[in-house]
Amino acid sequence: MSNTPTDRRYAKSHEWIKDEGDGSLTIGITDHAQELLGDLVFVDLPEVGQSLDAGGDCAVVESVKAASDVYSPVSGEVIAINDALDGAPETINEDAFGDGWMFKVKASDMSELDGLLDAEGYDALVAEEE
């Protein structure tokens, strides 16, 4: 039984993006992604005010094994980052869909969300990879 939240969308590169309903979107990596990476030891986040392109790399997560780029699923401006991850990157391992969120953006084109996967589509992608 999947525990992939249905209240958000997913990128094929394993990020989730949640419309908070107040014009902001929260972005993180999926539980499947953190599991593939293993124990995380370092997170490099974008800066507040930085403008992002859909599909562009904007953050890095490093596990004991390797570094991995995080891509922004949408274009927009970074309006908040999860500073708590700096001292506790393992929060992503523990709660990828909740406390392990990475940054929030103000999207420049909300229709970009339509091109992303829903929970069912993402689960199918993961099943295919395995």
Add this chain to the structure above:
Amino acid sequence: MNKQTVLYPKHQQMGAKLVPFGGWEMPLHYGSQLQEHHQVRQDAGMFDVSHMTVVDLQGSGVKSYLRHLLANDVDRLKNEGKALYSCMLNEQGGVVDDLIVYYLGDEWYRMVVNAATTEKDLAWMETQSGGFELEITPRRDLAMIAVQGPNAKAKTLPLLSEKLQQAGELKPFNALADGDWFVASTGYTGEDGFEIMVPGDQAADFWQALSDAGVAPCGLGARDTLRLEAGMNLYGTDMDDEISPLEAGLAWTVAWEPADRQFIGRGPLEAQRKDPEKKKFIGLVLTGRGVLRNHLKLFNGEQEIGEITSGGFSPTLERSIAFARVSPDVGESCDVEIRGKRVPAQVVKPPFARQGKAVLAL
């Protein structure tokens, strides 16, 4: 198709994430690599190292053969069971492999060589054996389990035969045998513990008994961070056929005396020994943000001075650490290029951590 050790079903049963390594399908971790690392520093963990190859060398010419083959000198081994770490070099002084050799008698030595290099090693050893009276026998019938950590010996000893229980008294780098069982006080973690050779058909039961005694299974991931913290080289990343022990921090393993012992690679090594341009092998602790990785470039101002050979995150120091090979004029710090940015790092002398604790003042 990758090979499987006799413990493969145990790894599956214990939830290992299995990955290809040196031609074998081996456990990377059983859940959390970090937890396994701490388990070994603070209590006891075990590693399946059966992919490594035990090689017996027997015959009247074995001692003179090994004094020719190895850069360290087996003449230093006087007591039965005593072990020596050595590099095996090619004619150019590059490292064919690094290994442990045990003295089991005047006509019987035992070597343990790396998994990925086994076929190359055996071919090289065969080529070099001309004129020596000896037989080289890979012991593929033996499995090997490393039990490491401050509580490793106490948890292991009750599971051993009466004779092998005396292994509790072994000094570091010594071994004791009972039939085909072989217990050595060696390891690759910087902790107290044993490396135990066990007949293949008894390995799974022994693994299970260790688990029941509270020894946690650990994978190659933790093995790598533990050996990095302990300041121990990894063949293939820190040195290889092109790199001499003198540029890999292993000069201490080369026995220069007696000066008339003509071991393979001695000539080029003698020349390099006097070379002021010879590269230095150093430790690094990242002071800026990020994680040091293999092959990252190092800079002193605008001048590139070398590269990282093994890098990673140190769970004990909670900092990123590395080994690097650099030009000899390196100072007390340098910059590492990480994704296009220069990040400062402190130059240190490994080890970084041993016996549960950081050994560097940071």
